[in-house]
Amino acid sequence: MKLRAFLAVCSIAAVLALAGFAGSADQKPSQALAKISPETESCIGCHEQFTPGIVADWRKSRHAVTLPADALRKPALQRRVSAQSVPPQLGGVVVGCYECHSLNLARHKDAFDHNGFRIQVVVSPNDCSTCHPVEATQYGDTKKAHAIKNLMDNPVYHTLVSTITGIKKFEKGKISSQAPSDKTLHETCLGCHGTLVEAKGLRKVNTAMGELEVPKLTNWPNQGVGRMNPDGSIGACSACHPRHSFSIEIARKPHTCGQCHLEPDVPAYNVYKESKHGNIYESKKHTWNFSSVPWVVGKDFSAPTCATCHNSLVTSPSGEVIAERTHNFSDRLWVRIFGLPYAHPQPKSGNTTIIRNADGLPLPTTFTNIPASSYLIDKAEQDKRFAKMKGVCTSCHTTAWTMGHFAKLDNTIQETNAMTLTATQILVEAWKRGVEDKKNPFDETIEQLWLRHWLFYGNSIRYASAMSGAPDYAAFKNGWWELLLNTTAMKDTLDYKTMLKKGRK
């Protein structure tokens, strides 16, 4: 009797101690023993030896301990799957290696025979949509999902990409530029935007297991947000939910967004870190819960991360919905502060190659800041999206505070656009005087200073303004100070090149 009591107490103590530990981890297993499919057991049998890191990562994941059938039965606000049902063979086993890597094989040009199983290499958003269809659909409509096309099929941006990433040669006193290589594009722009991953037959590789035949994939590995997959789908869920942990904690932490949204051109992460929100995050995150669904303001966290404002299902402690979950990253955004070259209303479609401005160019504004309005969301839609974002802010701030904050942003957009116009006027004057050649608008000095003006400095100031704080980014660090220096440099260069041209005559 006494011994039994003693053991009972020990186990309670152990549970308490474990609870303390698990509270900071990402997952809370709900089943003592989850059922793993025989196929997945086979995968693990080898891979536990040959790629132990992947297997261990998965074992700690919620997928490894969740039966889809159970996940479907959760109350609406607590659900992490959006499907109404899943194929019967998936419901009763945990989400293991084989369950995902064998989905939709007929669509997968990267499917191959591997030790007795037919599997595919690249699990795609279309595969994930088996359990998460709402998320996949929302994501499919975003600029992110179209990130390759939006960059590479837009002739203006394509020229920019090529001018930057092509090897330069110096011959007979002149600089010439070559077309960039696929590998360098992959390493630079397409690292974030995503690569075209195509299966080109099979090839043999020497592995720790001996020689294996595997699909030959182009531009692989890549987890860019707009990746074009061998099954014809676009996007990469692993860009934010890496890798075999599929972690909601990682996706909700700002470091994930910060891999691509960072200075100098999109300094969202840098600005966040310097903001009051970022400061509180850094100082108190160890006491927060990044895994709970729904995500409860005040209880689970005391200051927002990127996901709080832009994506997550957020509720109050009493269970009222403050913001619905969305995987359309513009859903709470009314204005696009990333200038091209001016800040403008969000485009209607995630595919921005369809836009035509008044000059016939695929840009959301003209050189003199006339917006291509028919391709951009209207006032009513802007108001709707603004209301969603404001709803998040007012869970901690008064309406007057919130409106005061966004009034500053409105003004900042106007003033930074005005500064871009000034720079554009200097550039146009340079072209008019014939001191630079507009054929390639990115390969000469004034053109390059012009690009920096809006892409780095205009953008930085707007991001600083949008995120309550980080005055440094608006002032000295890539802010108004740099706009002053750059304006002076553009003007000096215009004068110098004009003098040079006159001298030659």
Next chain:
Amino acid sequence: MKLRAFLAVCSIAAVLALAGFAGSADQKPSQALAKISPETESCIGCHEQFTPGIVADWRKSRHAVTLPADALRKPALQRRVSAQSVPPQLGGVVVGCYECHSLNLARHKDAFDHNGFRIQVVVSPNDCSTCHPVEATQYGDTKKAHAIKNLMDNPVYHTLVSTITGIKKFEKGKISSQAPSDKTLHETCLGCHGTLVEAKGLRKVNTAMGELEVPKLTNWPNQGVGRMNPDGSIGACSACHPRHSFSIEIARKPHTCGQCHLEPDVPAYNVYKESKHGNIYESKKHTWNFSSVPWVVGKDFSAPTCATCHNSLVTSPSGEVIAERTHNFSDRLWVRIFGLPYAHPQPKSGNTTIIRNADGLPLPTTFTNIPASSYLIDKAEQDKRFAKMKGVCTSCHTTAWTMGHFAKLDNTIQETNAMTLTATQILVEAWKRGVEDKKNPFDETIEQLWLRHWLFYGNSIRYASAMSGAPDYAAFKNGWWELLLNTTAMKDTLDYKTMLKKGRK
């Protein structure tokens, strides 16, 4: 009996587990059930629904569980309040919404009637001084508290601010500059320095609660360190103790200081992160206690944060005082390494607009580095402050180590000042030759390079030197390398502009 023993053991286990958790949080409630005033209960009644984040933040705070009467009874070294007594109505209830937002209403131009209560919006340092008078008084004497006036009422700095933040126009081949807008000043310089918050009557806002009448505040929201408040006071305690948690943990973590003290002009935070102290902080902070008072070296932390060296009450494990608490941020500083344009002894007064140098300008040194000595602390005071800082260092380092460290700083101050003098001589030569116009000393190329020389590079090297490590900031990153490049660029520009001027004749 047995059941009772069992429960007792469970509760002990629970306490132990909780202690583990609470150790990493900011607060340790000393009362099981703290008494909340009826007025604050009313506030919470609505705000728990409409701004749940604020209420939750407060509930986790020490204020929410502390009776001022109890706080006053703590032994001297453990006290977190410096008042001798508090008004009787405050002693017996926890520090809630109404307790702070109803203080000194007669002074508050932002007071208004809100659902049956008269309250003010902006709780000011004068309000906080009800319980924390020593901190408020110390802070009131600082350069921080005078940060708006020190910037905007100094004609030299005012010209700099306007030149940077005004919109530039390009017309007929010339650049002109407009006066900056209030909103952009608020978003940039005054984001840190603080804004003038005035109550201009009432206005109606549409909130989730319906239409409300609230004070119309100028330049709001803002938590700049020198904010001018609607009650006539200066400063914002929430700059470092945000927002309704009033956290000592956050104030002691370097991210808070880093919101304003960062590169390129004041890279204290950046340099700290790259220093050995910052490395140890990043690597071991999860095992430290950031909330205890006094703060015990070795026990609570193993390497200093900003607060350790500059502010906190630090004792040894045996209880000996190593440094007294101070909210005067220059109290342990003998030299001001932030050059204007040269590093110089700390000014005597927090109000630096009163300074006059030998040229009659409100700057701590002349252009040729003659200090305005009568406005700066003398050798005796410098020695006194140095001794305080040295006392902190020697709690972990030998005297020889510490003196060796500061000997480097002395030399660095001399050499960076010499480099500023060189840049100044080039600028003066440019003015002498008439290739730039000294009327506005910040609007032409050589002038701007000169500013960058000391404001970014000179300062960065000195901060790197002051904080034991971070050689990168002294070498390549905004350090000696940039001084070399900038000197070369100033000289090249001087030659070019001289040639241009001659060519025009």
Next chain:
Amino acid sequence: MKLRAFLAVCSIAAVLALAGFAGSADQKPSQALAKISPETESCIGCHEQFTPGIVADWRKSRHAVTLPADALRKPALQRRVSAQSVPPQLGGVVVGCYECHSLNLARHKDAFDHNGFRIQVVVSPNDCSTCHPVEATQYGDTKKAHAIKNLMDNPVYHTLVSTITGIKKFEKGKISSQAPSDKTLHETCLGCHGTLVEAKGLRKVNTAMGELEVPKLTNWPNQGVGRMNPDGSIGACSACHPRHSFSIEIARKPHTCGQCHLEPDVPAYNVYKESKHGNIYESKKHTWNFSSVPWVVGKDFSAPTCATCHNSLVTSPSGEVIAERTHNFSDRLWVRIFGLPYAHPQPKSGNTTIIRNADGLPLPTTFTNIPASSYLIDKAEQDKRFAKMKGVCTSCHTTAWTMGHFAKLDNTIQETNAMTLTATQILVEAWKRGVEDKKNPFDETIEQLWLRHWLFYGNSIRYASAMSGAPDYAAFKNGWWELLLNTTAMKDTLDYKTMLKKGRK
């Protein structure tokens, strides 16, 4: 009986709670009461009062609770000491103050009499080798250990150092440069590379204990990786295992490496932070174990830090060795992506001053990228080292993934080297035209732009490429964009200086 059971349970609960805490700390005491030598007890007697931080740091260390005799008995994979035996007087007491500070006194010119004990100030790698001889030997062969000589005894690099860190004067329209001071060298380049610490007799210092006589050390304090110590040894273990905690946790965290390996010239840390590995580290590190030996992939961590790939003994959960521990930091590196000015195979010897390229210069390549092959490792050795690194990658990634990653790096090395060649050709043209003087290759504009081209931009792109992600560093932040701008600036400056020279004729 019941009371005894009760106490037993309490102590179990306490142990569990403590285990939770200790799990996140660096040490797990294996002895209830470790034996401290009488000499060390004496040290502590005073120093607990006068430098309490050091003593507390040590008390939390593994050294403070470990008997070397016990450490020697651990199974091979768990051993933290590499000695076969230790001197008998050290085996039975913990590793305390006196045990290290009294080692090899005859070699120590910094030995002195201190309150009745003869001790030395600077514990050196040779002293640490008493218990850790393999680590000391491996380290002694590295470029790190030779970091002072490699920089200061190489005439090309020495010119660079002097040009950057010497004070510049402006007189009669010309810039001249002085030789740098020892203190500024110490504060900049030698802060990381290490200083020459010599004992120059004794001097008196005023301490809290009163006047003491201590060794007069040059260039002290310093923990640079190549420090030349008063016992004639080179290196500083405390560079990575600071300071009296000798922590393996700190050495395994990337902030430690990041103190020296950071932007703009060696942006390893910056790139890591922006990579997927760095993102996972930041997001999940609170759940990892940074102190266990061996370090188990998947169990102790889910993504690598610097130490995982470059140094640590890594095993699989089943105990198979994935990588052997090494303190030779090039042991798993086949190519040196840090260009000088081109990326090249790793040098054979840690002492790189012995290298002579085809032009007779002590550089690993010529100006036109002919490698000094006889001083660099050959293909077979490159393959051997590549295989070690690949073994780490494939513990989480497939062979195809890993090879795809490194194929990108190969291409990036070629392309960035090509961009360096282009810049070099512009520089050579400038020298040929006589518009800049090659005597000092670092003191004029085109020369400085050339240096930046490879030292900052070429290097950044290669580091970004090497560390799976961080496309921003390869694209906009110090990447291809800056290469474009810099190429344009070099070409513009060449044209301008050529025109100037012609104009003068």
